[in-house]
Amino acid sequence: MHDLFIAPFADFAFMRRALVGAVALSLSGAPLGVFLILRRMSLSGDAMAHAILPGAAIGYLVAGLSLPAMTIGGLAAGLVVAFGAGLAARATSLREDASLAAFYLVSLALGVTLVSLRGSNIDLLHVLFGNVLALDDSALMLLSAIASLTLLALALLYRPLVLDTVDPAFLATTTRAGSATQIAFLGVLVLNLVAGFHALGTLMSVGLMMLPAASARLWARRLETTLALAALFAVLAAYIGLVASYRLATPSGPSIVLAAGAIYFLSLIFGASGGALRHFAPRRHLEA
Amino acid sequence: MSQSPDSGAARAKGCGVALQNVTLGYDGHPAVHHLSGDFPAGSMTAICGPNGAGKSTLARALAGALKPIGGAILREGLPARAIAYLPQAAEIDRTFPMDVFDMVVSGARVGLFGALGARVRESAERALAAVGLQGFERRPIGALSGGQTQRMLFARLMMQDARFLVLDEPFAAVDERTTADLTALLERWRGEGRTIVAVLHDLAEVRAHFRRTLLLARECVAWGPTSDVLTADNLARARRMSEAFDESAAACERAA
Structure with missing residues (x-):
C-alpha cells in the first residue's frame, strides 16, 4: 500500500509539486464548476478555456514558455472573450451560447496557428495539455494564490451569486448587484481557467472543474454539501490520477481527468440524489 | 376589513x-x-x-x-427598497438546491452581506406560519406544489416589509x-x-x-x-x- 500510494510522492519532488498544484486547482475549480452547472453554463467553461489559448500563445510568441507572459496573455484573452460574447449577446439577436461558441472556435484556431508559427509540436502539446509534472515554484505560487482568491471571492459573493442563479428577476428588483456579481463570477472563472491551463492545458483544465461538480450534484441535495463534495471529488481525482499516471506511465493531465471521469460514471450509477439506480429502483415512498 | x-x-x-x-x-x-x-x-x-x-x-x-x-x-x-414586486409566474429555478426557509429569508432587508441574526430568522418563521407553511422549512423548493410555491413567495414578500x-x-x-x-x-x-x-x-x-x-x-x-x-x-x-x-x-x- 505504501509503495503504491505514498512512495511516489515521498520519493519525488515533482510528484509532490504536482499534487499540491492539482489540489489547489481542485479546491477552487470544483466549487466554481458547481455554480457553472447550476447557472446552466456547463459548456461555457469549456468554451472559455479554449478562448484563453490565443492570449497565452501571444505571450509565448513574445517570451517563450514564460509563466508571467502566458498568464497575462491568457487572462486578457479570456476576459475579452467572456465580455465580448456577453456584449454580442446583448447587442445582437444571437443568444449568448451561439456567440460564445463562435468566439471560442475562432480563438482556438487562432491560438493553435500562433503557437505553430514559432514553436514545435512539443510546445503545442504543452499548451494544449499542460504539464502538471513540471510545475515550478512560481507556478505553484500562482496556482495557490488564485485558489485562495477564488475561495475568498466565492465566500463574499455567495449570497448574491445564489440569488442571481435561483431568481435573477427578484435580485434585479431588490438590488443592482446582479450584473456586478455576474462580472465578478466570470472574472474568477477566467482566473481559474488560466491556473488550470498551466497545470492541465486548455483542453483538460475544465475536466477537473466540471466532472467533480457534476458528480457531486448526483450525491448531495443541499448546495453547501454539493460544493464541499465537489472539491473532495476533485482532490480525490487529482490524487488517483497522479498515482495512476506514475504507475502506468500515462500522461498526467489526462489521467487526472480520467480519474474524475471514473468518479462521475460511478456517481451516475450509484448517486444517491438522481443516480440511475435510484431512478430505476426507487426507495419506498414515505407516509407523508 | x-x-x-x-x-x-x-x-x-x-x-x-x-x-x-x-x-x-x-x-x-x-x-x-x-x-x-x-x-x-x-x-x-x-x-x-x-x-x-x-x-x-x-x-x-x-x-x-x-x-x-x-x-x-x-x-x-x-425609496426603491420600500417597493416589493411579485411578477407573474416568477422565474424561479425550481431545480436549484435550496430549501424553503432560505428562499423566504432571502427577502430579508439585510443587504447582500448582512448577517441573518436571530431576529431575522424568527421573522422568517413567523412569515412561514402566516402563509401556512410551518414545517416546510427544510423542504427543497422544487418539492412544492404551485399553490405552496405561491405561499412561499408571499412569505418572502412579507420579509421584504415593503x-x-x-x-x-x-x-x-x-x-x-x-x-x-x-x-x-x-x-x-x-x-x-x-x-x-x-x-x-x-x-x-x-x-x-x-x-x-x-x-x-x-x-x-x-x-x-x-x-x-x-x-x-x-x-x-x-x-x-x-x-x-x-x-x-x-x-x-x-x-x-
Whole structure:
C-alpha cells in the first residue's frame, strides 16, 4: 500500500509539486464548476478555456514558455472573450451560447496557428495539455494564490451569486448587484481557467472543474454539501490520477481527468440524489 | 376589513403612488396610453382588463422595473427598497438546491452581506406560519406544489416589509383555499397601512375584497371605487378598446 500510494510522492519532488498544484486547482475549480452547472453554463467553461489559448500563445510568441507572459496573455484573452460574447449577446439577436461558441472556435484556431508559427509540436502539446509534472515554484505560487482568491471571492459573493442563479428577476428588483456579481463570477472563472491551463492545458483544465461538480450534484441535495463534495471529488481525482499516471506511465493531465471521469460514471450509477439506480429502483415512498 | 379605509392611509401618509399622464410601452408602441390617477397610501387597488390591456406592463412600471416613455410616476417618500414586486409566474429555478426557509429569508432587508441574526430568522418563521407553511422549512423548493410555491413567495414578500406592494396575477394558478388565505394576508397588510396593487382576473374576487379598481384597456376605462368601475357598461367598453398593436401607427398626437 505504501509503495503504491505514498512512495511516489515521498520519493519525488515533482510528484509532490504536482499534487499540491492539482489540489489547489481542485479546491477552487470544483466549487466554481458547481455554480457553472447550476447557472446552466456547463459548456461555457469549456468554451472559455479554449478562448484563453490565443492570449497565452501571444505571450509565448513574445517570451517563450514564460509563466508571467502566458498568464497575462491568457487572462486578457479570456476576459475579452467572456465580455465580448456577453456584449454580442446583448447587442445582437444571437443568444449568448451561439456567440460564445463562435468566439471560442475562432480563438482556438487562432491560438493553435500562433503557437505553430514559432514553436514545435512539443510546445503545442504543452499548451494544449499542460504539464502538471513540471510545475515550478512560481507556478505553484500562482496556482495557490488564485485558489485562495477564488475561495475568498466565492465566500463574499455567495449570497448574491445564489440569488442571481435561483431568481435573477427578484435580485434585479431588490438590488443592482446582479450584473456586478455576474462580472465578478466570470472574472474568477477566467482566473481559474488560466491556473488550470498551466497545470492541465486548455483542453483538460475544465475536466477537473466540471466532472467533480457534476458528480457531486448526483450525491448531495443541499448546495453547501454539493460544493464541499465537489472539491473532495476533485482532490480525490487529482490524487488517483497522479498515482495512476506514475504507475502506468500515462500522461498526467489526462489521467487526472480520467480519474474524475471514473468518479462521475460511478456517481451516475450509484448517486444517491438522481443516480440511475435510484431512478430505476426507487426507495419506498414515505407516509407523508 | 374591520378598520375604516382611512386609518391605514393616515399612518402611511405620503407613501402612495401617483401617475401623471403616463405612457408605457416597448419599442415606442404604447401598451398603456396617457394614464393619470393615484394609488392612495394604505389603499388596496385591483387592476383589471382584457388580455393585452397593459396590466402587467403597468405593474412592472409601478415596481420601477420599466421606465415610462412619457409622463411621470411619482413615488413620494417611497425609496426603491420600500417597493416589493411579485411578477407573474416568477422565474424561479425550481431545480436549484435550496430549501424553503432560505428562499423566504432571502427577502430579508439585510443587504447582500448582512448577517441573518436571530431576529431575522424568527421573522422568517413567523412569515412561514402566516402563509401556512410551518414545517416546510427544510423542504427543497422544487418539492412544492404551485399553490405552496405561491405561499412561499408571499412569505418572502412579507420579509421584504415593503410599504408599496405590486402583485401581478398572484392567484393565477392556485386553488380557492390558497386564494382565500393569501387574500386574507393582503387585507392584513393593508390594515398595517401598506399600499397594495394587484393585477387580477377574477372579478368576483375583486368585488369581494378590493375597494378600488382600475379598469384598463391600454387606456384608462374607469378608475375609482370598485362598484362604480366594474359595471356591465364599462366592461363592454374595455373589451372593445383592447386591440392589437398597430405596426404602422403614426406618432401619437397627444404626446406633443
